[in-house]
Amino acid sequence: MKTRITELFGVEHPIMQGGMHYVGFAELAAAVSNAGGVGIITGLTQRTPELLAKEIARCKEMTDKPFGVNLTFLPSVTPPDYPGYVKAIIEGGVKIVETAGNNPQKWLPALKDAGIKVVHKCTSVRHALKAEAIGCDAVSVDGFECGGHPGEDDVPNFILLPRAAEELKIPFLASGGMADGRSLVAALALGADGMNMGTRFIATKEAPVHENVKQAIVAASELDTRLVMRPLRNTERVLVNAGVERLLEKERTLGANLKFEDIFNEVAGVYPKIMTEGDMDAGAWSCGMVAGLIHDIPTCKDLIDRIMAQANGIIRERLAGMV
Numbered sequence: 001m002k003t004r005i006t007e008l009f010g011v012e013h014p015i016m017q018g019g020m021h022y023v024g025f026a027e028l029a030a031a032v033s034n035a036g037g038v039g040i041i042t043g044l045t046q047r048t049p050e051l052l053a054k055e056i057a058r059c060k061e062m063t064d065k066p067f068g069v070n071l072t073f074l075p076s077v078t079p080p081d082y083p084g085y086v087k088a089i090i091e092g093g094v095k096i097v098e099t100a101g102n103n104p105q106k107w108l109p110a111l112k113d114a115g116i117k118v119v120h121k122c123t124s125v126r127h128a129l130k131a132e133a134i135g136c137d138a139v140s141v142d143g144f145e146c147g148g149h150p151g152e153d154d155v156p157n158f159i160l161l162p163r164a165a166e167e168l169k170i171p172f173l174a175s176g177g178m179a180d181g182r183s184l185v186a187a188l189a190l191g192a193d194g195m196n197m198g199t200r201f202i203a204t205k206e207a208p209v210h211e212n213v214k215q216a217i218v219a220a221s222e223l224d225t226r227l228v229m230r231p232l233r234n235t236e237r238v239l240v241n242a243g244v245e246r247l248l249e250k251e252r253t254l255g256a257n258l259k260f261e262d263i264f265n266e267v268a269g270v271y272p273k274i275m276t277e278g279d280m281d282a283g284a285w286s287c288g289m290v291a292g293l294i295h296d297i298p299t300c301k302d303l304i305d306r307i308m309a310q311a312n313g314i315i316r317e318r319l320a321g322m323v
């Protein structure tokens with residue numbers, strides 16, 4: 001399949017793996033890229049720029065295909081060493097960067113000078129247009145159903161993607177709720193040039209996370225995610241568990257008085273406990289409603305081959321047969 005996204009990134013299939021905290025290590029990024037998609041290492045999961053440089057080098061040992069690094073800009077009291085991370089990306093020879101969380105304008109000149117393609121992930125048409133205006137090469141448009149931070153507008157992809165198509169000139173990926181060949185064809189029909197998946201890629205053989213996490217996704221239905229931190233305007237879609245129930249109870253009880261300190265135990269430092277130790281009730285971890293469409297744990301290659309075969313089948317047989 002050839003789209004503006006396969007052309008932009010020089011890859012075989014219009015499928016990207018979004019950055020995921022404590023999931024997007026070199027093993028997963030390399031497996032996705034080797035399967036013809038765009039694999040992404042999560043920059044901030046590496047505690048220092050030096051460790052990110054090592055992770056990039058490790059990924060290069062596992063694939064000679066294009067892969068990228070996610071840089072998430074979070075509001076924080078002591079910000080991470082972003083200049084150091086950008087330097088590690090450029091010196092590591094990475095050619096694709098996924099930015100998210102906040103406007104990446106400050107970092108674009110350095111990234112573009114190094115010949116890096118920047119895809120900005122955002123949750124609204126206005127932020128997508130801003131990304132286009134400041135010179136991003138593409139955007140990933142994350143609908144309300146997505147795992148992670150869906151923003152505060154709550155517009156699902158059936159509306160958000162065609163709205164993005166109406167306004168954008170640069171290529172864009174549909175993100176949030178994507179799982180299979182049906183998702184890909186639907187995304188293309190709504191005007192996208194490819195799709196980005198998070199949750200689906202966690203339930204793969206190569207995802208270097210605890211088996212409990214993969215099993216929890218397979219066991220979950222589309223009814224099993226919750227929105228947390230809404231009162232703090234930092235909404236996150238997570239898989240329900242005992243820690244999340246505790247957190248939601250605090251949100252209900254404290255109402256408008258809720259502060260981040262009140263829920264610290266349920267959100268801070270949770271990822272290593274979940275992803276590495278498999279302690280599934282430790283607290284809130286991102287997961288999309290798409291869990292309801294995930295029923296197995298294939299290799300990344302089997303998953304991507306299956307998606308492309310199904311997508312081609314739908315276009316050539318089911319849809320062509322209707323017209």
Ligand SMILES: Cc1cc2nc3c(=O)[nH]c(=O)nc-3n(C[C@H](O)[C@H](O)[C@H](O)COP(=O)(O)O)c2cc1C
Nearest residue numbers: 018019020021100146147148176177198199286288
């Ligand atoms: C466990 C997990 C961790 C994530 N961590 C990040 C992150 O650190 N930075 C980021 O930009 N997006 C993050 N995301 C969002 C994904 O990159 C992607 O946009 C999202 O999962 C797409 O929705 P889907 O899960 O329905 O496919 C995370 C998602 C999940 C499921």
